[in-house]
Amino acid sequence: MSEAGPRFDEIIHAPNRLQICALLATVARAEFSTIRDSLQVADSVASKHLKVLADAGYVKLDKPTGEGRVRTWASLTKEGRVAFAGHVAELQRLASSLG
Template sequence: MTGRFDEVVHAPHRLRICAFLDATSSTEFSVLRDLLGVADSVLSKHLKVLQEAGYLTITKPTGRGRVKTWVRLTAEGRRAYAGHTAALRSLLDNPTVSHE
C-alpha cells in the first residue's frame, strides 16, 4: 500500500491519538488525555482539528451519573491514518526516493 502524508494526522499528538484510536472501537476522553500527558484544553484542540477534518466523532451519551466524552475514528480517519503511516513506512524503507 502506498499512502500520502496527511498534515492533519502528522502532528505528534494527533498521530498518537489516531494510532491509539485505530486499535480500538472508541475510547474515553480521559484515557487519551492521560495517554498523552496533556491538559484537557490541549487534547480538546487536537480533537477539534481531527473532528473538523472528518477523521473522528465525539459523543457524550447521557445516562446515569457523570457524562463521559467518547472519541472514535471515522472510516475516513482510519484511511487517512493508514495512508499517512504507509507514507512514513515507505520513506523509511526508501529514504532516497521522493515522497511528494
C-alpha cells in the same frame, strides 16, 4: 475514500494527533481522559487536537447521556481510519527509501 494508499497527511502528522489516531485505531472508542492521560497533556491540549481531527471528519466525538456522569468518547471514522493507514504507509515508504 475506500482504500489507503501512501499519502502524507498534515492533519494527522502533528505528534499529538498522530498518537490519538494510533490509539483510536486499536479500539472501537476511547474516553477523553484515557486519551488525555495517554498523551500526558492538559485537557485543553487534548481537546484542541481532538477538535482538529473531528473538524477534518477523522474522529467522531460523542457525549452519551443517561450513563451517570457525562463523558466524552472519541472514535475514528471510516475516513479517519483510511487517512491514518495512508499516512502510516507513507511514513513507512519514506523510511524504507533511506536504507
